Amino acid sequence: TRFAFLLAxxxxxxxxxxxxxxxxxxxxxxxxxxxxxxxxxxxxxxPLLRALETFHHPGxxxxxxxxxxxxxxxxxxxxxxxxxQGSEVEQATxxxxxxxxxxxxxxxxxxxxxxxxxxxxxxxxxxxxxxxAEAARVYxxxxxxxxxxxxxxxxxxxxxxxxxxx
Numbered sequence: 410t411r412f413a414f415l416l417a418x419x420x421x422x423x424x425x426x427x428x429x430x431x432x433x434x435x436x437x438x439x440x441x442x443x444x445x446x447x448x449x450x451x452x453x454x455x456p457l458l459r460a461l462e463t464f465h466h467p468g469x470x471x472x473x474x475x476x477x478x479x480x481x482x483x484x485x486x487x488x489x490x491x492x493x494q495g496s497e498v499e500q501a502t503x504x505x506x507x508x509x510x511x512x513x514x515x516x517x518x519x520x521x522x523x524x525x526x527x528x529x530x531x532x533x534x535x536x537x538x539x540x541x542a543e544a545a546r547v548y549x550x551x552x553x554x555x556x557x558x559x560x561x562x563x564x565x566x567x568x569x570x571x572x573x574x575x
Contacts, residue, residue, distance in 0.1 A: 430506055433507055443522075444527075452553075453525050457553060457554075459558060459561070460558055530564060541568070
């Protein structure tokens with residue numbers, strides 16, 4: 410009877426965790442759905458990707474296949490962004506669930522493309538600048554694929570510290 414009780418508990422707990430992760434997964438699918446104007450990861454080549462690696466932001470560095478810098482990675486970063494509301498326990502629970510789903514359900518390129526397209530890179534006259542393509546156009550008047558390494562590094566800095574934008 411003790412074994413049966415333990416087995417029943419494990420089964421019920423597993424079902425509960427499965428349902429929680431399913432609801433998290435559905436929200437992630439909605440959040441990570443590419444917007445009509447989003448560029449594919451392959452569109453971000455050259456200096457911008459080199460800048461992201463050079464800049465040594467741990468999340469971007471891991472996304473580009475360079476795990477030597479360790480956490481925080483993009484999975485953890487996205488998970489923190491998705492759990493803004495609720496008690497500390499609720500936030501911690503959701504953050505763990507989202508991190509697990511992101512790390513195992515989405516490729517590094519998918520997460521990197523999402524970040525490159527949707528990162529907040531400052532604002533001009535109160536209008537937010539979202540994504541590196543728009544930031545290259547607004548700040549430098551050029552397409553993102555025409556950025557040199559210095560310009561790309563500046564945009565990386567602005568994405569990490571948008572309050573420093575001009």
